[in-house]
Amino acid sequence: MLHWLTLMADSLPSLLWAALVFTVPLTLASFALGLIVGLVAAVVRLFGPAPLAAIVRFYVWIIRGTPLLVQLFLIFYGLPSAGIVLDAFPAALIGFTLNVGAYTSEIIRAVIGSVPKGQWEAAYSIGMSWSQAMRRTILPQAARVAVPPLSNSFISLVKDTSLAAAITVPELFQAAQRIVATTYEPLILYVEAALIYLALSSVLSALQVRLEKRLNQYGGFLEAKS
Amino acid sequence: MIRLTNIEKRFGDLTVLKGVSVTVAEGRVTALIGPSGGGKSTLLRCINLLEIPTSGTVRIGEEELSFQPGGKPGWRDIQRLRGQTGMVFQNFQLFPHRTAVENVMEGLVTVQKWPAEKARDRAMALLRKVGMDHKADAWPATLSGGQQQRVAIARALAPSPRVLLCDEPTSALDPELSGEVVEVLGTLAAEGTTMVMATHDLRLASRIAHEVVFLDTGQVVESGPSHTLFTHPARERTQRFIATLTQQGQQGEGV
Ligand SMILES: Nc1ncnc2c1ncn2[C@@H]1O[C@H](COP(=O)(O)OP(=O)(O)O)[C@@H](O)[C@H]1O
Numbered sequence: 001m002l003h004w005l006t007l008m009a010d011s012l013p014s015l016l017w018a019a020l021v022f023t024v025p026l027t028l029a030s031f032a033l034g035l036i037v038g039l040v041a042a043v044v045r046l047f048g049p050a051p052l053a054a055i056v057r058f059y060v061w062i063i064r065g066t067p068l069l070v071q072l073f074l075i076f077y078g079l080p081s082a083g084i085v086l087d088a089f090p091a092a093l094i095g096f097t098l099n100v101g102a103y104t105s106e107i108i109r110a111v112i113g114s115v116p117k118g119q120w121e122a123a124y125s126i127g128m129s130w131s132q133a134m135r136r137t138i139l140p141q142a143a144r145v146a147v148p149p150l151s152n153s154f155i156s157l158v159k160d161t162s163l164a165a166a167i168t169v170p171e172l173f174q175a176a177q178r179i180v181a182t183t184y185e186p187l188i189l190y191v192e193a194a195l196i197y198l199a200l201s202s203v204l205s206a207l208q209v210r211l212e213k214r215l216n217q218y219g220g221f222l223e224a225k226s
Numbered sequence: 227m228i229r230l231t232n233i234e235k236r237f238g239d240l241t242v243l244k245g246v247s248v249t250v251a252e253g254r255v256t257a258l259i260g261p262s263g264g265g266k267s268t269l270l271r272c273i274n275l276l277e278i279p280t281s282g283t284v285r286i287g288e289e290e291l292s293f294q295p296g297g298k299p300g301w302r303d304i305q306r307l308r309g310q311t312g313m314v315f316q317n318f319q320l321f322p323h324r325t326a327v328e329n330v331m332e333g334l335v336t337v338q339k340w341p342a343e344k345a346r347d348r349a350m351a352l353l354r355k356v357g358m359d360h361k362a363d364a365w366p367a368t369l370s371g372g373q374q375q376r377v378a379i380a381r382a383l384a385p386s387p388r389v390l391l392c393d394e395p396t397s398a399l400d401p402e403l404s405g406e407v408v409e410v411l412g413t414l415a416a417e418g419t420t421m422v423m424a425t426h427d428l429r430l431a432s433r434i435a436h437e438v439v440f441l442d443t444g445q446v447v448e449s450g451p452s453h454t455l456f457t458h459p460a461r462e463r464t465q466r467f468i469a470t471l472t473q474q475g476q477q478g479e480g481v
């Protein structure tokens with residue numbers, strides 16, 4: 001028992017370091033970039049010309065229909081055969097960004113569509129342009145509805161970054177694997193890694209609650225909209 | 227002055243407006259009445275170009291725009307004309323994520339780029355006018371329907387439009403609440419606000435409209451001074467329609 005605790009304590013710094021230097025930046029960067037991709041993809045699907053919308057549908061179809069692990073392998077191990085050689089971290093960043101982009105584009109498309117048409121008309125009636133209406137009227141209302149599903153994507157992403165271990169990114173899970181290789185204590189180390197992932201997702205859940213509270217300040221407008 | 231000439235509007239195969247011509251003089255209030263589906267809302271929306279007429283000409287003040295089938299007006303032309311109008315919707319359509327005063331400020335700040343302080347002053351003055359200044363910082367969801375509609379009227383007036391378009395401004399309201407909206411619109415009419423309003427509310431129409439246009443199946447059946455049209459309609463279709471409105475009104479809470 002004491003041995004286990006010592007082992008946990010000893011390995012904690014390297015696990016936390018791996019989380020801090022790889023897991024957290026990879027999560028934050030690919031979520032931020034993925035949201036931008038998702039927003040653009042959603043707007044193209046809702047309002048763009050048909051050929052562009054078809055390209056976006058194709059992209060979403062491919063990303064959602066194939067395993068994330070296979071996508072990461074394709075980018076890191078496959079693309080060099082086509083002359084595109086990427087380091088492990090950028091390869092993972094691209095893979096996760098594309099993945100987040102595809103899933104969030106569907107969420108964003110749905111929540112933008114959920115804002116009543118009358119809100120567009122009200123915005124136009126006071127002279128707003130399309131982009132002013134989008135920025136000032138539609139997106140703020142869509143954002144509120146989007147927080148729970150986007151939080152789901154965010155929390156899934158934290159855990160999915162463990163797949164980057166398979167393409168040599170020395171993130172949290174890989175750090176745990178390395179210590180297991182020398183200590184032969186998989187139970188302790190993987191429990192410890194799992195606890196750190198749990199802590200990270202719990203922080204995100206807490207942030208979600210706060211964000212929802214803030215966005216809910218203007219009361220039960222969902223009912224008032226009918 | 228607003229002049230609609232030969233407005234035609236088709237949705238696919240359905241012709242909703244069949245060559246409607248209406249003129250509204252400056253400072254006058256015109257009520258559009260007629261059975262449901264007759265094209266009142268569409269006609270209003272053709273004035274501020276939420277719907278683009280298939281053909282015809284819309285003139286508001288000095289601004290004029292003509293439409294042809296297949297031709298699409300430019301964004302600037304639409305803005306030029308739409309900028310002359312304000313609209314009040316049946317379901318209020320306040321921006322739920324903005325307070326009452328922010329709703330009124332929105333057009334001034336975002337579109338006309340007024341500094342926030344100046345916009346707030348004007349918004350407060352308008353809220354005072356519609357009797358809603360005490361609720362300036364309230365969220366729309368916390369207001370009654372009548373209060374929301376009064377804020378919506380202030381929002382529509384903020385950019386000083388040449389004409390206020392109202393699409394059934396009282397029909398989503400209980401009779402007790404519609405009274406306060408009729409009151410506000412009456413005050414505006416008395417001050418010389420040019421208005422075009424679609425309504426089923428005989429109390430609203432008879433109280434504030436100078437002219438009435440009776441629209442049925444996309445055509446103007448009859449139009450004229452409101453008193454004449456309500457008391458001595460020339461056409462039988464108009465008589466029948468006004469008779470049903472009067473009955474409904476009496477079954478409700480009197481006209
Ligand atoms: N966007 C639309 N697409 C197709 N048909 C429409 C559309 N808007 C209105 N209509 C049709 O136009 C007709 C007139 O509608 P409307 O102008 O709303 O009448 P009113 O306001 O007098 O009740 C109705 O038959 C309605 O179904």
Ligand SMILES: [Mg+2]
Nearest residue numbers: 266267268424
């Ligand atoms: Mg209507």
